[in-house]
Amino acid sequence: MKYNIKLPMDLETRKKLRAGDEVYLTGIIYTARDAAHKRLHELREKGEPYPFDVKDAIVYYVGPTPPKPGHAVGSAGPTTATRMDPYAPELLDDGLAGMIGKGRRSKEVVDAIIRNQAINFVAVGGAGALLSQSIKKAEPVAFEELLSEAIVRLTVEDFPCFVGVDTLGNDIYDE
Amino acid sequence: MRDVDVSIIENKLREACMAIAVEYSHDIICALKKGEQEETREKSKAALRMLLENAEIASREQIAICQDTGMAIVWVKAGQEVHFTGGSLMEAINRGVAAGYHDGYLRASVVDDPLFDRKNTKTNTPAVVYCDIVPGDEVEVEVMAKGFGSENKSKTKMLTPADGVEGVKKFVLDAIREAGPNACPPMVVGVGVGGTFDSCAVMAKKALLRPISQSNPDERYRQLEDELLEAANQLNVGPMGLHGKTTALKIQIEQFPTHIAGLPCAVNICCHVCRHARMVI
Ligand code: SF4
Numbered sequence: 001m002k003y004n005i006k007l008p009m010d011l012e013t014r015k016k017l018r019a020g021d022e023v024y025l026t027g028i029i030y031t032a033r034d035a036a037h038k039r040l041h042e043l044r045e046k047g048e049p050y051p052f053d054v055k056d057a058i059v060y061y062v063g064p065t066p067p068k069p070g071h072a073v074g075s076a077g078p079t080t081a082t083r084m085d086p087y088a089p090e091l092l093d094d095g096l097a098g099m100i101g102k103g104r105r106s107k108e109v110v111d112a113i114i115r116n117q118a119i120n121f122v123a124v125g126g127a128g129a130l131l132s133q134s135i136k137k138a139e140p141v142a143f144e145e146l147l148s149e150a151i152v153r154l155t156v157e158d159f160p161c162f163v164g165v166d167t168l169g170n171d172i173y174d175e
Numbered sequence: 176m177r178d179v180d181v182s183i184i185e186n187k188l189r190e191a192c193m194a195i196a197v198e199y200s201h202d203i204i205c206a207l208k209k210g211e212q213e214e215t216r217e218k219s220k221a222a223l224r225m226l227l228e229n230a231e232i233a234s235r236e237q238i239a240i241c242q243d244t245g246m247a248i249v250w251v252k253a254g255q256e257v258h259f260t261g262g263s264l265m266e267a268i269n270r271g272v273a274a275g276y277h278d279g280y281l282r283a284s285v286v287d288d289p290l291f292d293r294k295n296t297k298t299n300t301p302a303v304v305y306c307d308i309v310p311g312d313e314v315e316v317e318v319m320a321k322g323f324g325s326e327n328k329s330k331t332k333m334l335t336p337a338d339g340v341e342g343v344k345k346f347v348l349d350a351i352r353e354a355g356p357n358a359c360p361p362m363v364v365g366v367g368v369g370g371t372f373d374s375c376a377v378m379a380k381k382a383l384l385r386p387i388s389q390s391n392p393d394e395r396y397r398q399l400e401d402e403l404l405e406a407a408n409q410l411n412v413g414p415m416g417l418h419g420k421t422t423a424l425k426i427q428i429e430q431f432p433t434h435i436a437g438l439p440c441a442v443n444i445c446c447h448v449c450r451h452a453r454m455v456i
Binding site: 146148 | 221240241282283
């Protein structure tokens with residue numbers, strides 16, 4: 001199936017999505033990759049608040065290239081989600097609605113996806129120039145010193161991706 | 176003796192880093208188009224179409240094909256009649272890479288210390304540099320911008336002589352299968368066979384510098400490359416891991432004499448964004 005989805009996604013929307021569905025996301029997503037996830041984990045350990053509301057949020061595993069003048073972002077394709085596996089379950093348990101990346105997720109992440117009725121999206125790896133066209137705005141949120149690994153709030157329009165792991169735990173790579 | 180000012184190398188490297196980040200080589204584009212025509216699954220075809228569309232946008236807007244603009248690896252083949260002038264060659268190489276990444280709006284992806292600090296050096300340097308001394312008075316410089324989604328899936332193994340051709344085949348195919356969707360297939364796969372533990376990994380990387388329209392000049396190795404490509408494309412990994420026939424675009428093998436007791440083998444996985452350039456000064 002093919003869906004145009006307005007973010008944030010409600011539970012009904014998440015439940016109807018199936019692994020392999022083609023989706024176009026419109027709304028707000030947050031960038032975070034390795035170093036930012038480590039920081040989020042450290043904040044959680046210390047009992048401090050996250051720098052953005054993770055409830056119903058979508059995290060995009062990406063570290064874009066610097067924007068050229070007049071562009072919101074540079075090239076911005078997905079990085080390997082597998083590396084964020086150690087951190088994803090706790091974010092999902094804290095209310096995260098989904099993640100966008102490439103590659104496989106661990107069993108622990110898939111279990112957390114099912115438990116929290118979340119979605120793991122996959123975007124085309126190495127298509128950063130194309131994907132950047134759907135990103136209309138980028139606003140810094142936290143950890144700017146991490147450069148491309150900082151957390152940035154992106155406004156996306158019809159951002160193309162696939163449902164990778166659905167709320168039942170089905171996986172696009174096992175189709 | 177021929178004097179070569181290192182600033183020439185610096186400038187050429189700057190331009191090369193900028194160019195390879197935004198433009199696929201012609202042979203990769205051809206291979207992606209061929210894959211797109213041959214795929215039968217709609218989703219796999221669509222993924223390849225997105226890569227081709229991505230290539231057009233990157234080239235038109237001169238923005239990076241992929242946001243992981245890689246770590247720079249530089250090979251210098253210096254003629255022994257050459258005298259480098261104008262300061263340190265190593266520093267010039269790193270200045271050239273840093274300038275290319277800065278001026279090309281490319282991502283700084285290098286951290287200073289791998290284990291403890293992991294602080295971004297902000298310049299995408301240092302580059303990994305290999306130097307060879309060769310006869311003559313020319314300098315050949317090759318640069319590759321290697322993405323790490325695929326680098327992380329690379330492997331080295333000390334096979335034994337008894338493992339032979341079958342052992343090499345199994346090792347290579349297992350590596351490709353395990354790399355799966357994480358390495359951004361379709362991949363280009365560099366294989367090093369022989370030498371020592373370390374040199375065999377360098378060979379695997381060097382194999383990726385060969386244009387994918389070219390095969391190993393030794394007929395037996397050429398055949399092995401073809402066989403492995405066919406087998407890899409039957410693994411059903413497919414573009415982006417969405418299944419299909421286009422898992423690898425080319426297998427490139429480099430070989431070197433080895434010890435009577437050994438058969439080192441290394442597999443360096445590269446994604447479709449197999450970026451490298453060669454210049455002769
Ligand atoms: S593996 Fe290649 S295509 Fe994939 S994100 Fe890294 S550089 Fe880009």
